[in-house]
């Protein structure tokens with residue numbers, strides 16, 4: 021393929037090149053492409069010429085320089101560039117081309133042509149290097165505040181950069197150019213632009229110094245016109261501490277040399293990163309690559325009827341053979357979905373025993389007579405006697421041939437499994453790998469740079485010592501402040517004023533927090549299972565209930581899922597959710613994760629913002645499994661086991677398919693104060709079934725689950741409030 025303008029790659033192609041460049045920088049081996057690259061650089065160039073020469077070497081190709089068309093003083097005229105290129109194009113796989121004028125014709129059906137700057141049209145490879153650099157320096161490209169300074173009309177890289185920026189939804193683009201040197205209006209469509217004066221750089225994330233050469237002829241600019249736009253110490257003093265100054269280079273005097281040593285001056289690092297971007301570009305444009313990619317791409321999943329639950333279950337039973345199947349989780353009731361597996365024998369859980377007949381069950385709640393708040397309790401940090409007894413009981417159980425399915429891999433399970441790993445299959449991830457995927461800043465920063473089309477919340481990270489900076493921001497706007505690991509909304513605060521920050525500082529020990537503006541929208545949750553090759557088994561989209569009065573005291577506390585309400589979502593939004601889900605799944609698989617996972621997102625104005633990835637089963641998985649089971653489909657617990665027994669997904673149903681079935685909602689009611697509950701056997705609220713209720717005088721700790729109210733009808737429209745009937749059901753229950 022040719023790369024003459026950024027549009028030739030499109031947003032997905034650009035992201036793909038950036039992702040590949042990231043991999044190359046991290047040590048991935050470039051492809052050994054062989055062949056030869058012609059560097060037809062017919063106007064001056066340092067970085068692009070030498071950078072593509074090096075990239076050609078990196079991909080195993082021979083770089084050949086061609087620097088002027090055939091001409092001698094004895095000739096009346098040089099050979100035209102068009103003739104030169106047409107006649108040699110067959111010798112090369114790729115021609116990297118820079119010319120003073122856009123050529124009147126380019127070779128076709130032979131070498132791929134990569135523009136290294138054609139006339140005043142575009143400089144797409146430089147724009148890719150710029151985006152890569154921003155990604156590397158700031159951790160993301162989306163949602164940033166940009167200032168572009170220089171001759172924004174004439175500099176061809178600006179044309180490429182503005183066109184590409186429109187795909188990354190900048191929060192702001194300030195255009196800083198002398199009169200008559202602003203960009204053409206057609207470049208600004210869809211961008212939040214405004215003209216700005218020299219030095220108006222406060223609040224910017226990126227100050228891009230595009231270049232303001234003195235020029236000549238009709239393009240000449242005198243020093244008086246150029247001087248105000250120079251970036252010097254005064255401009256740097258107005259830029260924030262986290263901002264970066266980029267420049268494609270060369271510079272004349274647009275950036276004062278005094279600021280070279282400022283760590284925010286990133287142009288040398290920017291240029292260095294070009295090596296990886298240019299290798300990624302050569303790989304992407306190499307002839308036959310697109311066809312090869314097409315050939316290798318798995319055929320699109322056929323929306324075939326789901327393999328029946330019983331067929332998939334039989335496959336699992338065959339793979340498990342004589343092994344007992346053991347479930348290790350938080351709520352024992354979650355394991356009910358395994359009850360039709362012949363091998364299913366035992367549950368170890370923390371609260372809410374399943375009550376299944378014929379299954380051995382060890383539940384901490386039944387032993388301690390206390391129900392813990394699962395979002396605050398961590399069994400791995402509990403050294404109490406009952407947990408020690410639980411380990412001993414697991415060791416005993418694992419003396420027979422078995423396989424264990426964890427809700428979430430953890431250290432307690434590992435302590436019983438490793439000593440018995442000769443007899444027991446662990447159908448889950450290694451628990452310390454699991455921990456990695458629970459580090460929210462790592463996951464979201466990886467996703468934003470590494471995946472095609474995953475839009476994440478634009479978090480900014482602050483060291484604990486920078487709390488005063490957060491307070492300064494709170495003077496202007498409320499902020500969400502979040503610790504880096506938390507479940508069920510426990511570590512997330514909505515802070516409205518500097519004074520509230522100290523009182524509501526999220527507890528953590530890792531020295532930094534994340535902040536972001538509140539993104540208003542519909543909270544969405546998805547259940548899925550990823551297989552080692554990145555294939556996904558989807559298990560339902562729901563509207564997540566968050567912070568519902570009467571159900572939780574936490575502002576962002578988890579309160580249940582409404583699968584029925586999700587049926588009303590726009591068809592395009594559902595497809596966008598699936599696209600994000602598939603991208604997250606692909607990323608998880610590439611990083612060695614497999615099995616059940618969840619994705620929380622905010623749906624805002626038809627955009628899907630991924631909020632977090634839950635590398636485990638979720639509170640919604642039990643109802644998701646019940647819905648699958650009632651439509652004779654293998655649910656996510658079975659699919660998860662399949663992912664660890666080297667099976668394929670049970671089917672390729674899309675979320676759109678799944679929303680066509682009879683659906684349901686559940687509301688998780690948490691108690692505000694610690695309560696002792698005698699058996700609550702009263703009539704369930706009309707239209708609701710009640711689940712997860714504790715029995716036998718258990719003390720339910722503040723914040724713990726009191727009951728799960730399940731209904732066939734939608735209960736919410738916005739995820740943060742309930743319908744009248746649902747509200748009264750909660751009131752009756754949580755009186």
Ligand code: CP
Nearest residue numbers: 065066067068268269
């Ligand atoms: N940025 C850039 O294109 O540099 P050269 O002109 O030196 O190639």
